[in-house]
Amino acid sequence: MHALEFKGVSKSFAEKNVIRDISFSVEQGEIFGLLGPNGAGKTTLIRLLLDIIKPDSGEIRVFGDSLTAAGKDRIGYLPEERGLYRKTKLLDTLVYLAQLKNVPKKEAQANAEALLKSLDLYEHRGKRVEELSKGMQQKIQFLSSIIHDPELIILDEPFSGLDPVSTKTVKAKILEYRNAGRTVILSTHMMEQAQKLCDRILMLNKGQRVLYGTVAGIRKEQGKNSLLVEFAEKESLNILQEIPGIRKIIEREGSVEIFPEDGIRAQTVLQELVRRTEILRFEQALPSLNEIFIETVERVSGE
Numbered sequence: 001m002h003a004l005e006f007k008g009v010s011k012s013f014a015e016k017n018v019i020r021d022i023s024f025s026v027e028q029g030e031i032f033g034l035l036g037p038n039g040a041g042k043t044t045l046i047r048l049l050l051d052i053i054k055p056d057s058g059e060i061r062v063f064g065d066s067l068t069a070a071g072k073d074r075i076g077y078l079p080e081e082r083g084l085y086r087k088t089k090l091l092d093t094l095v096y097l098a099q100l101k102n103v104p105k106k107e108a109q110a111n112a113e114a115l116l117k118s119l120d121l122y123e124h125r126g127k128r129v130e131e132l133s134k135g136m137q138q139k140i141q142f143l144s145s146i147i148h149d150p151e152l153i154i155l156d157e158p159f160s161g162l163d164p165v166s167t168k169t170v171k172a173k174i175l176e177y178r179n180a181g182r183t184v185i186l187s188t189h190m191m192e193q194a195q196k197l198c199d200r201i202l203m204l205n206k207g208q209r210v211l212y213g214t215v216a217g218i219r220k221e222q223g224k225n226s227l228l229v230e231f232a233e234k235e236s237l238n239i240l241q242e243i244p245g246i247r248k249i250i251e252r253e254g255s256v257e258i259f260p261e262d263g264i265r266a267q268t269v270l271q272e273l274v275r276r277t278e279i280l281r282f283e284q285a286l287p288s289l290n291e292i293f294i295e296t297v298e299r300v301s302g303e
Ligand SMILES: Nc1ncnc2c1ncn2[C@@H]1O[C@H](COP(=O)(O)OP(=O)(O)OP(=O)(O)O)[C@@H](O)[C@H]1O
Pocket: 013, 014, 018, 036, 037, 038, 039, 040, 041, 042, 043, 044, 045, 080
């Protein structure tokens, strides 16, 4: 059973098509990235899946069915617009939110204490939300979305405002959830994080599906058939001129990207290289998700 399934879903606001015939599924136990430029339709898609708004056409299934009130309790949502009761103490905030999701008080208290400890916030448990820094408030907001131990967690920009240490902690927590078989939908503009964390992604542009699949598969597919080579000595760069079948080279930090002519196999290039010099690294060069994102958006805009 899919954790989530969209079949031919469309939605417009005042004649503007914001979601156009979108189909995809999210599998249980994966981290699924929802990517796309500003205004692509990511938040609208999340609001559709949470049944906050209704589609004009198409079908949405959460946990294999239409979303029920009980189904909503199995979902945790960190929205883009943040908001917590500023005067309430941290521990009380979390316990209260868990109880709203029908978690018994004792269990809510235990969950809240464990989560506060895991994000290094336990010592602040008696402080009011307004007494915390922005990053700490962000972490509490993140904890609010998982306090009831949901099966499906939807995180809209969970890293915004976090320093590198807090980012690492939140990332570890997200991975911990995935490893425990929970499903995570991650909407973010931080491509580096998406590349590291996501198993699969859906990229939207102007409400349309432009990329969908595994991160590894998409990177392979979008690759330019080039090779990344690291020589033991930098001077070895010169020998590239002697090797037949190389169309172009680009010097990168610590390595060189080689673009063979059509029909020239990587194996042939490698044999030519090792015959002449010492090689430390030789691999297919894959574009980053960031490069793919920019290229896809620019290509689609130009069509
Ligand atoms: N309630 C609404 N009424 C009218 N237009 C809307 C409404 N909600 C969203 N839109 C429009 O739908 C489009 C998609 O918006 P959405 O917020 O889903 O994009 P997004 O991908 O989440 O963008 P961002 O990355 O900037 O958060 C935008 O053009 C937006 O103006």
